[in-house]
Amino acid sequence: DQQVKQNSPSLSVQEGRISILNCDYTNSMFDYFLWYKKYPAEGPTFLISISSIKDKNEDGRFTVFLNKSAKHLSLHIVPSQPGDSAVYFCAGHSGGGADGLTFGKGTHLIIQP
Amino acid sequence: SAVISQKPSRDICQRGTSLTIQCQVDSQVTMMFWYRQQPGQSLTLIATANQGSEATYESGFVIDKFPISRPNLTFSTLTVSNMSPEDSSIYLCSVGSWQTRNYGYTFGSGTRLTVV
Numbered sequence: 001d002q003q004v005k006q007n008s009p010s011l012s013v014q015e016g017r018i019s020i021l022n023c024d025y026t027n028s029m030f031d032y033f034l035w036y037k038k039y040p041a042e043g044p045t046f047l048i049s050i051s052s053i054k055d056k057n058e059d060g061r062f063t064v065f066l067n068k069s070a071k072h073l074s075l076h077i078v079p080s081q082p083g084d085s086a087v088y089f090c091a092g093h094s095g096g097g098a099d100g101l102t103f104g105k106g107t108h109l110i111i112q113p
Numbered sequence: 114s115a116v117i118s119q120k121p122s123r124d125i126c127q128r129g130t131s132l133t134i135q136c137q138v139d140s141q142v143t144m145m146f147w148y149r150q151q152p153g154q155s156l157t158l159i160a161t162a163n164q165g166s167e168a169t170y171e172s173g174f175v176i177d178k179f180p181i182s183r184p185n186l187t188f189s190t191l192t193v194s195n196m197s198p199e200d201s202s203i204y205l206c207s208v209g210s211w212q213t214r215n216y217g218y219t220f221g222s223g224t225r226l227t228v229v
Contacts (some may be wrong), residue, residue, distance in 0.1 A: 004155070031160040034217060041122075041225075044156070045114075045207055089120035089156065100158040100171075100207070101218060 003027040005094050013047045014112050021079040021107050023090030026071065030092035034101065035064060038087045047088075048075070059087035061069045077109075115208050119221030126196055126228050133192045134224045136206035141186035146207040146218070147179070156205065162189045167192050196228045 005024045008076065013019045025033070031052050036044035050057040050064045057064050063076045077084055087108050090103040116139040126132050158181055160168040168181040174228065182190045189227040193200050205223045 036220075041222070043117075043119075043220035043222045044221065049217060052222040091156075100148070100161060101156075102160070103155040105153075 001028070001103050001106075004104040006088075006090055007107070007108050008107050010108040010110065012110045012112055013080050015082060016079045019075075019084065019109055020075075020079045021075040021088050021090075021109065023073045023075075023104055024071055025073070025090075025092050027092060027094065027102070028071075029094045030102075032093040033064070033066060033073050034091045034093060035062075036091060036103075037084075037087040038089060038106070044089060050085070054068075063107060068108055080111050082111050082113065114217065115142060116206065116220045117206060117219055117221040119206055119224060121224055122222060123225040124227070125224065130196055131192055132196065133190050134204055134206075135222045136189045136191075136221055137195050138187045138208055142208040143186070144209055145189045146209070147181065147185065147189075148205045148207060150187070150203040150205065150221075150223075152202070156163055157205075166191060187207045193226065196226075198228045201226055220229045 003026050018024050034049040035047040036048050038044045041048050048062045050066050055066050064107040066073045075101045090104040118137040120135050134229050145162045150155045150156045154203040158171050159174045160170045161182045162168045164186050166184045180192045203223045203225050206221045207218050
């Protein structure tokens with residue numbers, strides 16, 4: 001049972017435009033959702049998170065939206081830059097910090113010049 | 114956030130042998146996590162390593178195959194035992210930063226294991 005789903009394996013966006021990465025989940029016990037960015041041969045780097053009681057969190061060019069009724073979240077990157085080309089993972093957390101994360105399979109974002 | 118040093122960064126191993134992966138953190142942390150990323154798949158939690166007690170394993174992972182040590186609050190090891198080609202994956206350690214505003218977890222750079 002895949003609790004966190006990222007249905008787009010890849011996404012291509014032109015530099016300067018908005019990138020929107022989507023994520024769906026099934027576990028209602030998640031209390032936080034996190035987005036990670038991963039370059040080849042490196043570990044995932046934390047980008048932004050959102051509490052399950054919020055519907056939006058913004059940090060610079062990155063905004064995460066949560067639609068709890070639809071069990072859906074999205075990451076918006078605007079404007080997209082060449083350095084944003086990477087694999088993006090959505091993850092859910094439950095347990096008040098005692099448990100690890102449940103990840104989706106990732107979306108490979110490619111920023112075209 | 115914490116800085117994690119993980120080694121080796123990569124290794125090629127013969128089937129039937131074992132490999133121990135080390136994870137060193139620059140600050141004391143209560144819990145450390147070990148993940149596996151198989152080719153084309155998501156990161157999957159193997160176990161949670163607590164200092165002073167046995168690790169807690171997720172469904173599908175057992176101590177005999179993935180023994181974990183946690184001798185102090187800054188260090189942990191994961192051993193992949195009696196390896197087969199199916200164990201070829203990236204293995205990552207992680208620590209939780211739930212004390213911080215953003216509730217983010219920090220990851221090591223990973224160990225890319227190839228079993229031949």
